[in-house]
Amino acid sequence: MGDKANAHPGAAGRATTADRPSSIRNVVLVGHSGSGKTTLVEALALTAGAVNRAGRVEDGGTISDYDEIEHRQQRSVQLSLVPVEWDGYKINLLDTPGYADFVGELRAGLRAADAALFVVSAAQEPGAVAGATRAVWEECAAVGMPRAIVVTHLETARTGYEELTGVLAEVFGGDDPDAVLPLYLPQYGAPGPDGHSPTTGLVGLLTRKVYDYASGRRDELPPDPDQEPLIEEARNRLIEGIIAESEDESLMDRYLGGEDIDVKTLVDDLETAVASGTFHPVLAAAPAVDGGREGLGTVELLELITRGFPTPLEARCPQLTTPQGAARPAVGCDPDGPLVAEVVKTSSDPYVGRISLVRVFSGTLRPDETVHVSGHGLDGHADRDGAEAALHEADERVGALSAPFGKQQRTLGRVIAGDLACVAKLSRAETGDTLSAKESPLLMEAWSMPDPLLPLAIQAHSKADEDKLSQGLTRLVAEDPTMHLEQNQATHQLVLWCLGEAHADVALERLRTRYGVQVDVVPHKVSLRETFGGRSAGRGRHVKQSGGHGQYAICEIDVEPLPAGSGIEFVDKVVGGAVPRQFIPSVEKGVRAQAARGVAAGHPLVDVRITLHDGKAHSVDSSDAAFQTAGALALREAASGTTIHLLEPVAEVRVLVSDEYVGPVMSDLSGRRGRVVGTEQAAGSRTLVRAEVPEIEIGRYAVDLRSISHGTGRFSRSYARHEPMPQQVADRLGALLEGGA
Incomplete structure (x- = not known):
């Protein structure tokens, strides 16, 4: 951002302990799968000196030592922390998966960070930018998180940089596209045999200088005369965008009056606007070439992170309560304050055991001290019957503290407020749990997670x-x-x-x-049920005599269907003592037990009235067990005399989707035997579609909706009721009818 060509790098592979919150930056990298986030982290680590040119730390490991699953799937599936040092600052880089299935890892990264780098590949179609990242951008905007954008893959770009920055301004700028502007323009070398011009450097719009990376290191050069008109045009727009966000209201008048605003003032205002989340600079980056240490744009990006992104002192600690729910005052980011930390990720190591990635919001965490662990489950992670996850508490001894470098863990002596580290052997701590002093337990407000569907x-x-x-x-x-x-x-x-x-x-x-x-x-089964299609009668006769005490019970029942949701209703209309009073509860117990087992395909029977009106008993051989058996037999005989309808669960589905995909979504829901019951306009050019759909038709809807909406749609579901299944569908599920659900 300024004139500095090189900063003092951190020692390669050395675990660092920050000594004050103001020297820490916590940054999460966000972007679509394949956008180049992990490659960018590696390039930043190389420039900062955390790894050597081969990408290795001092003991031979690498920061990109993925686990076996990531090797097999050829993509990131978990959040990873890479701490580096730059110019006296500790930067915690949080690399997140880009694939939608692992959005939980992304949410963890957002919780742990104070600023976000949105990584966009120039090799993508411009229209893919909105679908892949807009929702996350809006999440960050809702909490005022500072954001910057990094363009990667310039070497294989299918979209020109100028065109792409225009798309980014439109997608992310919203009503203020001048809040999303490039700080640098790429400089291109001579065309190669394929006609493609490689990106060799960056042109600093504020400094009017060229930062050339063609040699593998960052060289500062003056711009060519033929570049100056393009530089001035982009520079003027950038200055206007910065000044529009300036806290100095006189600056715009001075600029419009022809005054040449000095670079230092512009840089200071830029840093203030970035840190406040009102201006979002666009940069470009690429790995180092020809064995160099400094990749294109990596120095500029590290300068932006250290000078433009906020410190943990400026971050808001989530709301605090006691585990019993009593409110507690907010805490500041003070290493000497009360301990408040949060487990943002939990993983297992076959040798070390459970490892917890922890963000310390207040106080200082030290090894071997005992802390209180409190957790209440995360928003959106309640039981499927709607009950909230139970609160759990425990006192635990903190194990070793460490900073990760790939598969290596570097020991730390302490972790102060604002920093992140891995904690070993918190065997009872889960993701989302709060760590606090055992004599003063605290609980942080839960962070939201998507509902697994x-x-x-x-x-x-x-x-x-x-x-x-x-x-x-x-x-x-x-x-x-x-x-x-x-x-x-x-x-x-x-x-x-x-x-x-x-x-x-x-x-x-x-x-x-x-x-x-x-x-x-x-195969996943849904909870089907059965009901009577019409009135019927049944007689249950259980008579056995094989010497000694026998079994004797006869009962006669009428069964009639009831409205949906009525359950099982048992009515006693026996007169004259045909069934002795003490055995009537036995008959009811028998028919209810049979109803629970089902009468046709093994699904529970519901919504019927069962009336006991006659029967016979024996003074010696009748018993509770005999009348239970007779009741069950009577219900089964009644079922054989009428049609049994299969009932299927129907879910209320709410789909939030971009306006352009409303038609395909509604058509798809109709194809699933769904009934659209309403639509509502939502913010951000989106529509909420409400429908009722049989649950058997939406088992894979989480996958199918992603395909239909190109990753932009999301939905929720809740049980509405059971309805009769169409006969043709029941016939198609013959195997299910025979085997039971």
């Missing part, structure tokens, strides 16, 4: 796996709050709810590799 029904592969399955699933869900585990009482299935297919694949792989549990995926 893709069901994965699983069962242990073998008896040995069954013994380990419960513990493995418990640990898996504790690590990843975007997963939900359900033991469905209606279908008797164990269901792991995920965000998408890739999320489910990672869950199964982690169960196998981390916890040694092999599971089989089975």
